[in-house]
Amino acid sequence: MKSILFKNANLIDVKHRETLQHTDVLVSDGIISDIGSGLSANADETVDASGQFMTPGVIDMHVHSTWNGSPDPVGLDEKEGNYQAFLRSVVHAEKCLRAGVTTIRDVGSPADLAVETAYAVDKGYIKGCRIIPCGAAIQSIYGHVPQVGTIADTDGELQLAIRAKKELFSHKQIKCQWIKIMDTGGAAGLEDVGPSMYSDEQLNLIVKEARRLHMKTAVHAVSREGIIACIKAGIDTIEHGPDIPDEYLDMMKEKNLTLIPTLAIYSILAKSHGIIPDFMVERSEKVSEQQRDTFLRAMKKGVRIALGTDAGSPNFGPQPSAFREMLYMNEYGMPKEDVIASCTLTAAQVLGIDNEIGSLEIGKQADLLLLGENPYENLRAFTDSLVAVYKGGEKA
Numbered sequence: 516m517k518s519i520l521f522k523n524a525n526l527i528d529v530k531h532r533e534t535l536q537h538t539d540v541l542v543s544d545g546i547i548s549d550i551g552s553g554l555s556a557n558a559d560e561t562v563d564a565s566g567q568f569m570t571p572g573v574i575d576m577h578v579h580s581t582w583n584g585s586p587d588p589v590g591l592d593e594k595e596g597n598y599q600a601f602l603r604s605v606v607h608a609e610k611c612l613r614a615g616v617t618t619i620r621d622v623g624s625p626a627d628l629a630v631e632t633a634y635a636v637d638k639g640y641i642k643g644c645r646i647i648p649c650g651a652a653i654q655s656i657y658g659h660v661p662q663v664g665t666i667a668d669t670d671g672e673l674q675l676a677i678r679a680k681k682e683l684f685s686h687k688q689i690k691c692q693w694i695k696i697m698d699t700g701g702a703a704g705l706e707d708v709g710p711s712m713y714s715d716e717q718l719n720l721i722v723k724e725a726r727r728l729h730m731k732t733a734v735h736a737v738s739r740e741g742i743i744a745c746i747k748a749g750i751d752t753i754e755h756g757p758d759i760p761d762e763y764l765d766m767m768k769e770k771n772l773t774l775i776p777t778l779a780i781y782s783i784l785a786k787s788h789g790i791i792p793d794f795m796v797e798r799s800e801k802v803s804e805q806q807r808d809t810f811l812r813a814m815k816k817g818v819r820i821a822l823g824t825d826a827g828s829p830n831f832g833p834q835p836s837a838f839r840e841m842l843y844m845n846e847y848g849m850p851k852e853d854v855i856a857s858c859t860l861t862a863a864q865v866l867g868i869d870n871e872i873g874s875l876e877i878g879k880q881a882d883l884l885l886l887g888e889n890p891y892e893n894l895r896a897f898t899d900s901l902v903a904v905y906k907g908g909e910k911a
């Protein structure tokens with residue numbers, strides 16, 4: 516059993532939006548075993564964190580781990596094939612970890628590849644962030660980015676697709692189990708953005724079947740009619756969700772659903788003239804405009820919001836993207852304290868693993884960052900003054 520004593524840190528308490536000065540944190544065997552001031556323990560290692568700020572590791576709820584953020588990451592995966600895509604996923608998992616993104620949810624990989632990456636990280640075969648993999652995203656034949664899809668159209672095909680994910684997750688010992696569906700078109704695809712690709716009855720079937728098998732559901736939803744259908748069906752996380760009328764924000768609250776806004780990517784796509792196809796730029800301009808409005812209204816109404824980025828997407832640049840998204844959320848009106856909660860405790864709660872990660876509390880995994888500056892004062896502290904990253908008590 517290895518123990519580390521962090522001395523005299525400024526602990527960022529994301530639950531109470533406070534900074535606890537002169538705090539010692541004892542980590543035993545990867546788990547936070549004590550927090551206090553003046554702790555004396557016979558630890559194997561002592562880290563002097565005087566003047567530093569200790570935050571939980573960052574969680575990104577919407578990542579495509581095989582994509583590299585170039586102008587055409589989907590095309591690259593297709594051209595080079597799944598072995599190269601898988602290697603990219605491995606590299607990105609390590610990059611995320613080293614940068615302080617200690618957990619990601621992968622919401623769409625070709626051929627379920629991210630499940631393998633998650634497995635390799637868990638087994639310790641490779642060094643990387645924790646990955647909650649949805650595998651390939653279930654979608655209709657008229658779907659969105661079918662390259663990262665499992666095509667399912669009839670009720671029977673949907674049941675089979677969902678059960679096959681269950682089988683895969685269980686086989687690969689994935690404990691936190693999520694499936695992703697694509698219910699509308701998006702910026703990057705020739706399909707119409709408009710219609711809900713599944714009927715109301717099928718959306719209900721998806722949610723029911725996933726819940727019965729103890730899995731949660733995420734949905735790519737960009738058009739208003741698709742988003743509304745998914746909220747009615749009670750899909751746990753609405754991804755992107757740029758256009759939500761007030762009454763459906765209220766319904767999200769009632770049903771305890773979460774908005775994953777992905778603000779940065781659409782703003783960047785909207786400014787990518789000449790780099791990506793024109794129709795993608797035009798669609799993104801509209802989405803980005805709608806997002807500003809919906810995000811503010813959702814925030815004011817107290818709809819649960821967790822940070823997600825779409826890391827790896829066209830022209831987004833290298834992974835990770837979480838720190839950029841933080842700045843956008845803040846710029847669009849969310850206070851810094853809430854932004855930090857949205858990618859730590861709130862994200863962990865949404866994932867259903869807040870007993871393990873998401874805040875610095877006794878009994879949780881020691882996923883933590885040491886920063887040279889107070890992130891409550893400057894969100895850029897995460898990138899500009901990162902001192903060290905630990906995942907499960909192990910230095911990255």
Ligand SMILES: [Zn+2]
Nearest residue numbers: 577579622825
């Ligand atoms: Zn995405």
